[in-house]
Amino acid sequence: MTDFKHIDSTAYAADEPLDSFLLRRSHENIKAVREHRGRLGAWHPGTLNTSTSAVVKPQVSGYTQRSLIPFLWHLAPNVTEIKVAVRHRVTTSHAVSGYEVQLSAFAVEVSHFLNGDPLPDGQTSDLSGGASTSTTTTLTLDVSDLSRGWIVVCVGFLSGESAAVEITKTSGVHGPEVYNGYTTMFHVCDHNADLGTTPTVINHWGLVVKTEAGSTKFSDSVESRQMLRYEYDSSGSLSTDLTYRLYVYPQFPPNREFVNAAVTDNQSLYYIELGVADLEGVTIYDSNVNHPPVRAALDASRPAGATALVSRVSEQHQVFLENTRFHHLGPTQNPTETDFSTFRPVNVISGSRILTTSYTDICSCVVGRGDLLEAGGTNYRRMVYTLRALIYATYPTQAPGPPVPFNITLQLQLTNPDLSNPTNQEVPVSRWPCTRAPNMRYWPFATNMSNYGNNYAHEYDSLAYLLGFGPQHSMTGFQRHTLRGVLPEGDMGRRNIFDVEIQIEDDQPLVTRRIATLQAKRGENTADGAVIGIPGQAPRLHVLTWSVITTPNTEEVPASELGS
């Protein structure tokens, strides 16, 4: 920041002239601060693999449509451009041509993101594969056309594709023999299929069905899908025809009779390996700010009056009040999810919590007065925090249907690091529509393999299906899969994601560091008065992304606290 000028304290003592040196230099400094020290927010996902101690980063891919990670960004006035720096490593080399992964970023209004208008292509960067080290790709977004305040910045990933590989017997032939067809949730291959024998594998694959042996003709009746994961199940209780199950997103349309009835004898299942990015971090920062230039209004011999200085004072206030701190940005990293039966760490980008009738912590971050940034003598404080979150609510049930309303109470709590001195802001939400998610475990007829899976899965909202994905018959836990935490572009904008904002004023001005925690609880019954039918089942909140900022607020310090 070369244009920031030091001004000595002797230059503005009492009895000094109010001169053009002081005025111009201080204006230049405000301009320099505004233009070079904009807001910055960073998000760093990742966790330790508890058995190997290796750092595990989320791996993301997108087959035929972008996988998006949304970030809520707060646009300060006069910011015309932001930069999105994505730290990544693309180790795979699958793509036949072009990019291995196409990285993209765009910024839209919150309402635009939520209400289903087409999302823009934004800025893109083609990443090549085979990387052995991490690199940072920075995309520049013009935000001059967006309203000030909260916006959504999305980072998107679109995978390059390998040539389609036919799933065959070991001998390399007999693709149609091993492919047994599909249900609404998965493709099935028999025990002869050559897919390896790893019990549970996440592969970033696209799945297509083609007619036999070298034909390039895609099936007219079975659309291409991205694979979530595949299971190898040699359980003796199962038919060997069901050994490989390749779960897909989104679900298939209804009325496919189980196993090989919907495919003709000459159709094979092909997989397409996708380019995968290891995601290490996303940093968003203001990169261009329009600040009024120094003009003749501050020349020597201009009137030294109220109006002449009003704009200068308001510029200073603007810097202090509106160039506030980001305390948190992005999805909750790698949370511990609770499922129906147990708690387990799941390496995902954003997680979810099942609600009970008492408050459950959902996500938290450190906030504070901005002690390093706050100089003495200022008469404004930064004591108000705003949490903004995109939340999706699901309700696992046995039967599909319209969303189930629940009375849910959100609470933003500030505590000391030792959890003392809580300050709470409650936000009761009545009749929050919880989208039904398929519940496989308690599927009433899932007692034999002819009903394996959920034959009504297609009737559920595909996002609910994706976020609540738990394929195992026993439903012992949510499972990792290739789209865990990212949002497929095609699933955006159905007005089922809710935009929540909670503001809280801290009543503990002397504590430097505080913990802000988002909590939630539910009512006893559904808002319609219905009893929760399935033991342990309740609304589940998926916090897709959330941000916490110090809020622009003109609250002044009480006179009793001034002068310290």
Next chain:
Amino acid sequence: MATDIVFTIEGLGAGTTARQLYFARGTAPSWDTDNAWVESCWSQMPGEVESSISFLDGSSTIGGLSLEVFSATKAQQGQTIASMLYNQTRVSIATLEQDETETDTAIQLNSSATTLANTHVSLAREVIKLGVHAGSGLYTGCTRGAWGTTATPHSASDFNQVFEAIKGPVLRYRKVTLYRVDLDSATSYSDLEQLGVFVIYTVTAPTPEVIRIECDSITSIFERGTILNDLWRAPVEEVTTQIVVNGDDLTELKISARKAKLRSTAANATVAIDGEVVLKPGFETGNLNYFAQGINDTDIVRTLDAAPRLQTIPDDPKEAWEVFICEGDDTDVDALPLSANLLTLFLQLLSTSSHGTNGDYDLGIEDLGLAIPTDLIDVAGIELVRDNLGTILEQELLVLALDGEPLEVFSFFKEALLPYGVVICNRGGKVGVAELADNDPDAPTLLETTDILGPASTPPRPAPGQSRRMDLSMDAISVSFMMVPGFDPVVDTLVDGERRRLTIYGADTPRALSLKFIKSRDRVLATLLPYLQRFHDDIPQITLTVLRTREADLQLGDLISLTHTKIYSALNGVKGVTGELCLVTSRVLSLAENTLTVSLLDVGAIYTNTAIFAPSAVVESGASGTSIPIAEDYADGGFQSGLNPNYPKDASSFIVGDNLQHCDENGTFIQNVKIIAIATSPSVITVKATPSPLPVAGDILRLQPYDGNLSDTRDRFAFVADTNGTLGSSSDAGKEYSR
């Protein structure tokens, strides 16, 4: 006749020179070598020229002027006044065959027009003196913009008829300039003294012998002028298409209309739908039409939202029309977008013409400006006020043509500028603005003994009138702001509580002001509190008659420093004021009496002190001995922008004898120095003794703290008071700075 009044009419002239005709009461002086005098063509002295402004309601008035001339009088060239002024039936003598810019001096007329060398012709509103005939109707060495007209571009494919200028031009909106000439002392045309500029709006003949020229001020003429009369408009259609995949019907909004009138580029054009929402749809261009289909919320211009007020597309949209968002930052003032700064926008809308050559602010877009010639606009004065007010004039939500109606430029700006204490008025015959200023230590002085007439003058004039208009105070303002498209503005009331308590007969009705295009309440307060504070007390008014020779100093909105023994001081009621700062709010120029009667607002009564920013300077290069070179302007590292005509340089407002501090670039004190000489071009300050250490490039020279300064300097500049509100060791009272 020692003194005469003469006037000229734009486009009327005589002879081979560019001289305009002078319509005079008497005979031509001996130095009228161009034969420009129209002798004895009128006798009745025009009456008074009256003008006034009000900062309470933004109104501005200016009286007109009627000039009666004898229709049969002939100019020295032989043509009668009637033929020049009343015969508007013209016969074309040639046609323009090639387009001309405003600077071309070769004019191509039709090939048969071969005999016009050295004659004056009129082409549209311009008079051109044709030069040498170079063959086939081509004239070279032409003089453009003769006889007081303005050179403009001409298109051969537009109206291309060429007329003989001396037979009388179209007179509507021609400038009439009134001059005074002292025939005893004048020796050339340059001794004429300009009194005022008016614009003709009609010529009548009350009797066959007399032609009456009715004139008005430029502001009056254009007062009802409208722009945006012919907007690009398109119906909003709902187009239903069937989606192939799932067979659902998809209804999309579409707007489409002929290309001709869209003023912006297709990609950047913005439209309003029913005045409820502003969109930037990114038009496609077909052969004949601009069109956009699939319009949705993502096309809404979100910078015009002010949370929680968000624009939405109406449920039943009907019509779209082009609108102009004022969001420019003044880096490029002659191109779209229009400026967000009110006064820059004012200049843009006044001067913008269809050809784009009317000064620096002309965008060259038809129907977007009044196309008032820039020589009729006080551009420099408006820029000065704009600089004084700074960024506070920037509007965040201003969209022109949002309601789809033509815009009355003057009434729009009258309302918009009032909260800033700025009024549109006539300044020296030009459209200008007056600012409710109350701080100018450099104000010209007006002295009782030398300037002001009174009962003792010959002939006697009335004594100065004084009044305190109780109705001119204000204790509440109702302000509207945050007018997002599709919403009514928020209305709030500011109350001066202290004043309200004093008003025993009840409160005033709040005066309504509009800051509709400001988003935040903070900015509204910052703008209005100084305004409310200024009208906290009724400001005394003073009426004076002064010698007309002071006319140039007493334009509307000017500040003057008044000294008079018979005027009460507004602060203590003691008779006699010295150097009281007053603002001119009305003036009556009496042409017969040769005097000027002015009403002054005693703005000096609001604040006891006036002060301005103190100077400082950056050392440009290492000093040698006692000479310190100064960086002169802002680009060089100096502190002065160069935009203040009176003080363009860093060193401009230092005076010899000032005691300065030599500081390093951070303002840390090094030593004291005293100025003994100041040179400009290049600027060098010479100090009394050789400084040690010598100042080096980047060092600062600034005034010393309060005590170290000359008493003049102490009074003139603003100083920071200590916590007791006093200045210096002598504990002088701290100053309150007004504007």
